[in-house]
Amino acid sequence: MSAAHVRRQVVGRGIPLPGNDIDTDRIIPARYLKSVTFEGLGEHVFGDERKAVPEHPFNRPQFQGASVLIAGQNFGCGSSREHAPQALRDWGIGAVVGGSFGEIFFGNCTVLGIPCLTAEMSDIEWLLREVEKHPDRPVEVDVERREVRFNGRAIRAGIPDGARHQLVSGSWNSMGVLLDAGDAIERTAHALPYVAGY
Amino acid sequence: MARTLLDKVWDAHTVRTLPSGQTQLLIGLHLVHEVTSPQAYQMLKEAGLRVRMPERTFATIDHIIPTAADRQHRPFADELAEEMTVHLVRNAKASGVALFDLDSGRQGIVHVIGPELGLSQPGMTIACGDSHTSTHGAVGALALGIGTTQVRDVLATQCLAMAKPRIRQVRVEGTLAPGVYAKDVTLWIIHVLGVKGGVGYAYEYAGPVIERMTMEERLTVCNMSIEGGARFGYINPDQTTFDYLRGRPYAPAGAAFDRAVSWWRSIASDPHAPFDDVARIDGATIQPVVTWGINPGQSVGVAERIPDPREAPAEDRPTWHEALQFMGFKAGQPIAGTKIDVAFVGSCTNGRLSDLRVAAEIARGRKVASGVRALIVPGSQEVARAAEAEGLDEIFQAAGFEWRKAGCSMCLGMNEDKLQGREVSASSSNRNFKGRQGSPTGRTLLMSPAMVAAAAIAGAVTDVREMLR
Numbered sequence: 285m286s287a288a289h290v291r292r293q294v295v296g297r298g299i300p301l302p303g304n305d306i307d308t309d310r311i312i313p314a315r316y317l318k319s320v321t322f323e324g325l326g327e328h329v330f331g332d333e334r335k336a337v338p339e340h341p342f343n344r345p346q347f348q349g350a351s352v353l354i355a356g357q358n359f360g361c362g363s364s365r366e367h368a369p370q371a372l373r374d375w376g377i378g379a380v381v382g383g384s385f386g387e388i389f390f391g392n393c394t395v396l397g398i399p400c401l402t403a404e405m406s407d408i409e410w411l412l413r414e415v416e417k418h419p420d421r422p423v424e425v426d427v428e429r430r431e432v433r434f435n436g437r438a439i440r441a442g443i444p445d446g447a448r449h450q451l452v453s454g455s456w457n458s459m460g461v462l463l464d465a466g467d468a469i470e471r472t473a474h475a476l477p478y479v480a481g482y
Numbered sequence: 483m484a485r486t487l488l489d490k491v492w493d494a495h496t497v498r499t500l501p502s503g504q505t506q507l508l509i510g511l512h513l514v515h516e517v518t519s520p521q522a523y524q525m526l527k528e529a530g531l532r533v534r535m536p537e538r539t540f541a542t543i544d545h546i547i548p549t550a551a552d553r554q555h556r557p558f559a560d561e562l563a564e565e566m567t568v569h570l571v572r573n574a575k576a577s578g579v580a581l582f583d584l585d586s587g588r589q590g591i592v593h594v595i596g597p598e599l600g601l602s603q604p605g606m607t608i609a610c611g612d613s614h615t616s617t618h619g620a621v622g623a624l625a626l627g628i629g630t631t632q633v634r635d636v637l638a639t640q641c642l643a644m645a646k647p648r649i650r651q652v653r654v655e656g657t658l659a660p661g662v663y664a665k666d667v668t669l670w671i672i673h674v675l676g677v678k679g680g681v682g683y684a685y686e687y688a689g690p691v692i693e694r695m696t697m698e699e700r701l702t703v704c705n706m707s708i709e710g711g712a713r714f715g716y717i718n719p720d721q722t723t724f725d726y727l728r729g730r731p732y733a734p735a736g737a738a739f740d741r742a743v744s745w746w747r748s749i750a751s752d753p754h755a756p757f758d759d760v761a762r763i764d765g766a767t768i769q770p771v772v773t774w775g776i777n778p779g780q781s782v783g784v785a786e787r788i789p790d791p792r793e794a795p796a797e798d799r800p801t802w803h804e805a806l807q808f809m810g811f812k813a814g815q816p817i818a819g820t821k822i823d824v825a826f827v828g829s830c831t832n833g834r835l836s837d838l839r840v841a842a843e844i845a846r847g848r849k850v851a852s853g854v855r856a857l858i859v860p861g862s863q864e865v866a867r868a869a870e871a872e873g874l875d876e877i878f879q880a881a882g883f884e885w886r887k888a889g890c891s892m893c894l895g896m897n898e899d900k901l902q903g904r905e906v907s908a909s910s911s912n913r914n915f916k917g918r919q920g921s922p923t924g925r926t927l928l929m930s931p932a933m934v935a936a937a938a939i940a941g942a943v944t945d946v947r948e949m950l951r
Binding site: 307321332357363384385458459462 | 494495496497498500501502503504506508510517518520521524529534535538546560562563565566569603605606611612613615627628629630631632634635638639640641642643645677678681682708709711713734738739741742745777797798800801804894895896913915916917918920922923
């Protein structure tokens with residue numbers, strides 16, 4: 285837990301990615317998972333779609349260097365592959381604002397210190413349009429106040445209490461906190477009949 | 483107060499409440515495979531930590547291995563696959579974790595071997611770096627998929643930081659018609675409740691249709707919970723569960739088994755336990771289901787036509803258009819008669835013995851249509867042995883199906899088994915996402931193993947009920 289880990293706010297240029305139910309296979313196709321490290325995944329993020337669609341947002345010059353991804357509903361559904369948030373992070377994404385998120389993806393982002401905030405779809409649609417028009421302006425993702433500010437307007441955003449606490453306090457890298465429980469882990473285990481022996 | 487299985491198992495595994503308000507949840511069984519563990523082991527090493535409970539951790543190799551009989555040997559021809567395997571074997575050995583390697587006789591898809599070996603038991607919490615870990619909920623466990631950093635957390639601490647989900651009971655009432663299988667039930671649940679309907683929920687599957695299911699059928703239903711957005715899906719343990727587990731290698735034996743059963747009974751949901759939501763589906767209305775789109779909720783009964791995006795809820799319309807365009811289908815077109823290039827029976831959804839039996843029943847005495855590549859990939863070495871003992875391999879081969887060795891295979895195309903170009907696949911797997919089966923433009927139609935076998939024979943999507951008559 286360090287000051288560098290605190291994620292009260294993430295501020296950066298936006299990149300709009302319209303569409304619902306974008307799964308993690310699309311974010312990073314399985315053939316790029318054949319590695320024993322997470323290195324270099326950024327160049328393959330949305331690999332197949334970027335090849336098929338030259339005007340894919342991740343290809344467009346005006347969105348290079350963006351760090352706040354605006355997405356639709358159920359973003360990151362499907363496979364648990366952490367390669368998806370790792371690839372997004374490697375490309376430069378530091379926060380995601382979406383209609384809703386696949387739960388495993390949400391958890392994977394949180395343990396990497398990438399806040400995922402939800403907003404009403406009408407607000408998401410506004411953000412998608414406005415970020416498209418003003419790719420050079422910053423999106424302010426305020427985890428602490430649960431709002432997203434852009435172009436002079438603030439919209440209400442949601443994040444569960446637990447994840448918000450982890451991000452704002454800088455304790456999202458959960459291993460240290462879990463280790464703090466010490467022997468209580470073994471005590472809990474040995475109270476279970478299937479561990480203690482039936 | 484009456485409590486659900488979720489309440490009881492969650493409480494029994496709670497180590498403490500974290501400063502974030504989340505629960506520090508003990509994980510009773512950690513399953514590990516080659517794709518999502520090497521990085522986790524590396525992180526553990528960098529932190530100077532060891533595997534906390536190696537005796538509660540088990541590894542297998544499934545995602546990247548070749549399944550062709552003459553290619554499933556070390557070193558694998560694919561250097562990347564070989565490297566991942568080397569890492570898994572080395573990590574398991576160095577950390578004292580049991581590995582079900584190729585020469586163990588017990589290797590297979592992690593979600594097939596867990597229940598098959600009796601590792602997955604009622605009342606446990608089970609985690610694995612794979613979203614289909616929900617499968618194990620069929621034995622009455624809380625089982626969930628996690629990412630690699632969380633795999634590291636479980637290796638290091640045997641725990642996860644988790645918020646408790648809400649709970650929805652999904653009741654499947656009535657009786658299924660002949661030719662309608664567990665796969666159709668789970669696809670239809672996703673169709674009705676939506677691919678994001680389960681976000682934030684654990685699903686408790688119940689009702690007469692679920693209660694009458696065999697354990698293998700229940701595994702199929704719980705497997706696809708995640709496709710409906712639910713990270714957990716479980717079924718209360720009952721006599722079917724106990725009969726299934728008795729005698730399995732890692733299940734308790736003798737008097738310990740009877741004591742286990744009394745604990746297993748006690749962790750089932752109490753009568754009148756409260757749910758945040760209850761959904762009811764009439765089993766009698768379920769038809770053999772086929773997906774027509776790019777997510778598992780985009781499906782129709784085999785006798786129906788592909789729907790018009792104008793009938794979709796406004797928010798889904800763009801995805802429906804995108805799906806029709808990707809698949810090359812037109813609204814109003816009957817799904818039956820859609821030509822296929824590949825037929826795949828296998829995966830953690832439908833790669834068990836009962837799945838192969840049903841497919842063999844269709845294949846027996848028939849021939850795979852010319853031009854169709856048809857693969858049968860058993861979910862584990864044990865499934866393969868049992869199928870061979872019954873002669874299922876011979877039935878398949880006589881009909882023109884390839885009989886493969888155990889692995890994940892064409893479910894996700896991480897090995898050599900991939901679609902080519904825009905091929906259309908009839909698949910018993912769980913995801914029809916764009917590019918899922920290894921070709922960026924490949925097209926997947928999800929259906930039951932019986933429907934896949936029927937499509938292989940007909941060369942096109944066809945109603946298996948006509949072949950069962």
